[in-house]
Amino acid sequence: MATLSTPQDELREGEEDVIEHISHEHPLTSFHVNIPNWAMCKGCWLRISGRVYGCRCCGFLLHESCARAPRVILQHPFHPQHSLTIVFDCGKGFHCQACDTEKHNYLGYYCHECQVHLDMPCASAITFPSHPFHDREHNEDGSTMIQHFSHRHPMKSLQLSSVGADIRCKVCELHISGEVYCCPECIFFLHKLCADELPQVIAHYLHPEHPLTYQGECQYRGGTFYCNCCSREYTDMPSFRCESCYFDLDPKCALQTHSAIQEGVATTIQHFIHDHPLTLYYFKPTNYYKPMKNLVFHCEACRQPMTTDGLAYCCLVCDKNNGDRFLLHQSCAHLPSGLEHPFHPQHQLKLLPRAPSAEHFYCSACHERSQGFTFYCAECEFHLDLVCASLKPTLEHHRHEHNLTYFQRSPYKYPSCNFCRRSSRIDVYCCLPCNFNLHHKCLPLPPVIEHECHPYHPLVLFSKFVLGDPNDQYCDFCEEIRNPDHGVYRCDQCWYTTHIDCVISMSEVEGNISTQFEDRRLTKLNEEIASLEETIKVMETNLEALTENLDALKVRKKRDF
Structure with missing residues (x-):
């Protein structure tokens, strides 16, 4: 939910600005919005934050730029021949001539003479170029005109911002921004770079x-x-x-x-997994054939669904004969036959097209079932699927001597964080050879801390610290042996050195700073003090009894003698 400031807050900042707007039946007031999650502008349907105009009763919000957009644009770069008037669609919808899409419940601009619509994002994104070309034909509005072989009409130069507008180049099919050429009559947009480099x-x-x-x-x-x-x-x-x-x-x-x-990429390869030659191919996952538009293709090597555009190798023979598409990602088609991997540093792994003894295998890193290629160690029965083979230990952390690898899902069935000891199956960093795991939330460590165990100077974080014999390193806080390859906090001036875990509590890492620190020595002293205090109480009780007996004897002495 968006957090709206109160009228009292606004009065402290200054007098509220209230406007009437065609998009809403109630007056809209300017105020500030704090956004912990998503909130959308009801004019352009883009994310909103900061200064807005809105109705607190209805939760209706507009960007300040949308609310303050001019009611009439006399000469818009996309449609300069007539003025455009701001309109608000209330559900019927309109067709934006710039991005060629239907819009519903949008602010937009409209030419009553030509019936041209522009939605608010496109109207705001399209501007005249800041640096027109002086050696080319110009319109009266100052835009540059070119005649390009890619289109039958002359095109004008425009400038597009990268925010909001969903306009694509007709050649590269990518979202278009920067310097572009446009034919408004045909809704034809072209990157300037594509126009300059496009071969005929x-x-x-x-x-x-x-x-x-x-x-x-x-x-x-x-x-x-x-x-x-x-x-x-x-x-x-x-x-x-x-x-x-x-x-x-x-x-x-x-x-x-x-x-x-x-760039030197091979157009045809002969791969050991397939009988026919494979041809370089540009893969697009959607709308292959209308009867198979919901079919998902997989790479035969990694068995991952091919869901994004990109270069791949395809068997045209199988595709032509029976409609089956044998596909390999370009990267999967050029895998090495052997691999030395930090997940299994003991032996080199050999690339196999399938598991040697079954139709599938379970990856020794992520424990997921796979029917694709495997990097395999026969001696250890170690399997690595191609997804895990692409992972590398990249994170150096003070809590462990080896670099850690990020896993979106934990590779262990019952994972336990080596710091907080809690279980979590998402967003973990692991060292597989050591079975060492850290939650993502347990990663941050402050570079400098102040701690009551050493109140004289701050303690600085170091990746490691060795003084003298590496096998004779102690923590000055708990007085236990520490690993010289692990990170420490130490004082630069006194060389006071401690385990990280001795001075950083779990509650600190989770964001709740605790002022109570567990001191094992203090606990032991407290136990000894408590024992002595109990002994003193017993002795005091005995002393009272002895004193009473002494007093009684004195009284008898005076009475009898």
């Missing part, structure tokens, strides 16, 4: 018979084509096309694979 004709290994020519518009009836690389269906999109063979590649597949070849 390429020779491509997937179709070596003929060159492929860039086509700004689809040449097929209905405006739809299938990419011969990723098999995704595209509508009203450019392509690289062979007119003789009806072979098409979408720009992203064509350019990503073409760039990889120029």
Whole structure:
């Protein structure tokens, strides 16, 4: 929940600013919002914090920039021919001409003459370029005009901020920001860099018979084509096309694979796991074929679902004959045959396409079941799946002599933190050879502390400290032997040295600083004092009895003699 400041708080900061706004039936007041979680602006639906305008009764919030947005924009860079008026959609929805998406319950701008809509994020993100090109044609509004082979209409130069607007480049399909070219009539956006580097004709290994020519518009009836690389269906999109063979590649597949070849990536490999040659391929996980749009493909090596775009190797023979896609991540296709890994430093691990004695194995690091490749030690029956093989000990911590590896889920069934002794299965750092574990929350250690065990000077954190014989190192606090390879707190001036655990309590690491420190020596002294005090009480009782007897004897003496 968002925390709203009270009117009294606002009065202390100054007089409240109250406005009427078309987006809400009640007046909106300016105030400050503290956000521990997510709260959304009801105008642009982006995260909100800081100074806002809102209705405390309804919980309705607007960014200050959205609330104070001009009611009319006389000349917007995207649609400069007419003025745009601010509007608020109350559920019917409108189509934003910049990002080409339907919007509901959004603030936006509208041209009544052309019926052009811009949502608030796009309207705010698109501006005139700050440094127009002086050697090119300019519009009256100052924007630069270019005629580029990628599009049939002249395009104007614009500047886009990276916040809010969901606009993508038609060539690289990435979110667009910075210097761009735009055809507002066709909703065609192009990175300036893509425009400068886009080739008009390429020779491509997937179709070596003929060159492929860039086509700004689809040449097929209905405006739809299938990419011969990723098999995704595209509508009203450019392509690289062979007119003789009806072979098409979408720009992203064509350019990503073409760039990889120029960097020396092999276009075809023969892998020991598969009978047919594998071809370099740009993988896109969604919308492969309409009948199989919910099908998830897996890498045959790591068995991880292929959920992101990227280079991979594919068997075109299997794909063509029976529709099965044999896929390997590019990184999984070039694994070493042997591996020395810190999770099993005793022996070298050998790469196997499958477990030697079964169809599956359980990884010795994460204990998860896998049917993919394994790095295997026959002598120790040690298996390492490819995900764990990619993990490296990267965290140096004062509590342990070896670097620790981060695991999102604990590799142990019943994990116990070596510091707080509590169990946790998420966000842990481990040293597998030593079975050493630390919770994420137990990691932070203050670099300098003050402690009552050494009130004269502060104690400084050191990764290790050895004075004299390494086998004869003691903690000055508990007077027990300490490991010379472990971190310590010590005084630079007195060389007073302690275990970390002796001066840092569990409650401190969890954020609740405790002023009570356990001192084993003090406990022992307290026990001795308590014992002596009990003895004194007994002796005092006996003394009282003896004194009474003495007094009684004195009285008898006086009476009788």
